[in-house]
Amino acid sequence: MEQHYKLNRVKELADNDMDFVKALAEAFLEEVPEDAERLKKAVAAVDYHETYQAAHKMKPTIDLFELGVLQDLIVVQDWGKFEKVGEDCSKQLELVLTAVENATAEIKEDFNI
Numbered sequence: 001m002e003q004h005y006k007l008n009r010v011k012e013l014a015d016n017d018m019d020f021v022k023a024l025a026e027a028f029l030e031e032v033p034e035d036a037e038r039l040k041k042a043v044a045a046v047d048y049h050e051t052y053q054a055a056h057k058m059k060p061t062i063d064l065f066e067l068g069v070l071q072d073l074i075v076v077q078d079w080g081k082f083e084k085v086g087e088d089c090s091k092q093l094e095l096v097l098t099a100v101e102n103a104t105a106e107i108k109e110d111f112n113i
Contacts, residue, residue: 001110004102006066025111029104032061036100043093051080069099
């Protein structure tokens with residue numbers, strides 16, 4: 001439990017209400033994998049605006065669940081925001097996508113979702 005994510009801040013936000021913690025975990029599962037796929041497609045298509053939008057939307061949840069890739073996500077977000085032509089953010093993107101996959105699988109198992 002909690003190898004690929006941390007619940008400290010989630011529990012603090014939820015005031016240790018485990019039903020609310022589970023609801024936040026379910027929200028993570030509904031939103032973040034979908035946003036990660038959107039981000040992956042946007043970077044592949046060199047769609048700066050969509051990359052920025054997807055990464056920006058993911059930031060608070062990635063931070064709240066402490067996936068450990070917030071700085072990498074910010075690099076990808078800034079690639080889109082500042083249209084960094086000629087720069088490669090694929091290494092950071094891969095770190096973010098892997099972290100999301102690992103956390104998603106672990107949250108599903110930990111919460112029996």
